[in-house]
Amino acid sequence: MKKIKLSENLELSQVVMGCMRIADSNLTENELLDLVEKCLDMGVTSIDHAPVYGGYTCEKIFGDAVLRKRPELRDKMQLITKAGIVCPGHYGNKTIYYKSTKEEILKEMDESLEKLGTDHVDLLLIHRPDPLADPAETADALETVVKQGKALNVGVSNFLPSQMTMLQSYLNIPLVTNQMELSVKNTENFFNGVVDDAFTRRIPLMAWSPLGGGDVFKSTDEKFVRLRTVLTAIAEEHKTTIDAVIYAWLFVHPVRIAAITGTMNADRIQKAVDATELELSYDEWYQILEASRGYAVP
Ligand SMILES: NC(=O)c1ccc[n+]([C@@H]2O[C@H](COP(=O)([O-])OP(=O)(O)OC[C@H]3O[C@@H](n4cnc5c(N)ncnc54)[C@H](OP(=O)(O)O)[C@@H]3O)[C@@H](O)[C@H]2O)c1
Incomplete structure (x- = not known):
């Protein structure tokens, strides 16, 4: 499997297993564990999550089926998750919105680690640009999760080049990728x-x-x-x-x-x-x- 280097401490497999559809797949825990083991055997060692996948369920489904059953698999994979989308009803809100405040990012980070069953992810991405965000605050949150060792690297998703330039200008650590359609x-x-x-x-x-x-x-x-x-x-x-x-x-x-x-x-x-x-x-x-x-x- 070809590897793609993002930083000194992160190489992704060129094929990444996405977990957005694991709730809908109706796989049993054993079937999901078997699928993840097959992926690792194929060299697909990088695994993509987000808190909102499956209506906030996919990270926990993965944690229950994989890392709480087989914690030794953690070191064989690179875990990616995201922060900053709030689905309708999550806080009693009527609409979906994007929120990249420090409070929201730190909260989502802790929840993701708990659900996934790990003490760190290899990469945390801001899921979508938040038009109301203060980039200084978002940058502070990203630097904080890296300093705390909860995310080894940070990046973005669905960002325009100008949005990435703006956020990077407030950061003392590099944004290592942009996840795009x-x-x-x-x-x-x-x-x-x-x-x-x-x-x-x-x-x-x-x-x-x-x-x-x-x-x-x-x-x-x-x-x-x-x-x-x-x-x-x-x-x-x-x-x-x-x-x-x-x-x-x-x-x-x-x-x-x-x-x-x-x-x-x-x-x-x-x-x-x-x-x-x-x-x-x-x-x-x-x-x-x-x-x-x-x-x-x-
Ligand atoms: N950053 C973001 O904003 C963002 C947004 C969306 C997704 N993502 C990430 O990207 C990952 C992939 O997204 P995606 O699920 O939309 O990817 P995709 O690979 O483009 O689409 C997957 C769909 O294609 C079907 N499919 C695959 N091979 C097929 C085949 N040979 N014949 C017929 N159907 C086939 C799958 O059905 P079967 O399941 O039946 O095989 C599944 O429904 C997600 O899991 C998530 O991690 C990120």
């Missing part, structure tokens, strides 16, 4: 400055919903029908599956992209692992881009 479904972040910004900072990106949340396989929209036609032809050429081609489309990018899988199916996660060895030509990369956008570059 990047896929053959959503190609926009390749062209709006997000990738350029990552290169400028010398940091890798993490791609969420790399299979477009499954739309690439199921949707009958013209865009996805067009994409499937091109992906199938390229997959046949490489004697592989369309899932592997979709992941490879991200992995061949020199900015260094770690893709977070969403499936709870080990065979489907294996397709992502296979893709780390798959080379795509410039022509194939552009054929997929063109199929996604519906037009050729000028």
Whole structure:
């Protein structure tokens, strides 16, 4: 498995296991433990969480099934979690909102550690930019969790380059990644400055919903029908599956992209692992881009 270095004390596996769907998967505790062990065996050692996944349940499901049963697995994995989304009803609130105050981040950090069954995560991300946040306060919170040893590294998710620059300007530690939607479904972040910004900072990106949340396989929209036609032809050429081609489309990018899988199916996660060895030509990369956008570059 290829590793992606984010800092002196953090390397992620290029394929990251995402835990957003573990509550919906209805896996038993033993089945979830078995899936995590299979991932570790495949070299998928990085695991992505957030407090809000599964309506605030996924971190605890993982902690109960994995780390409270097999605490020795903790040192074999890199845990990522996030902070700063408040779902409706959580504090009696009517609407979802983003909150990156110091109080909220420190509280969410402690709750995540408790639920996951660990004393630290390897990476804490601000989940989404909070338009009401004072960046000095958010930076103070991030430095505090690192000083306390509760998070070894910090980063962001869904941040524009300018938002990252602003937050970084208040921080004495580096933001080590930006976790963004990047896929053959959503190609926009390749062209709006997000990738350029990552290169400028010398940091890798993490791609969420790399299979477009499954739309690439199921949707009958013209865009996805067009994409499937091109992906199938390229997959046949490489004697592989369309899932592997979709992941490879991200992995061949020199900015260094770690893709977070969403499936709870080990065979489907294996397709992502296979893709780390798959080379795509410039022509194939552009054929997929063109199929996604519906037009050729000028
Ligand atoms: N930072 C953020 O704001 C953010 C936002 C969203 C997600 N995330 C992270 O990204 C992770 C992945 O997101 P995602 O779940 O949307 O990822 P995804 O991999 O794009 O989509 C997963 C969906 O695709 C389906 N799928 C996978 N392979 C398939 C195949 N061969 N045929 C048909 N369907 C297939 C899965 O179904 P099966 O389960 O049946 O295989 C699942 O429903 C999450 O777990 C989370 O950790 C982060």
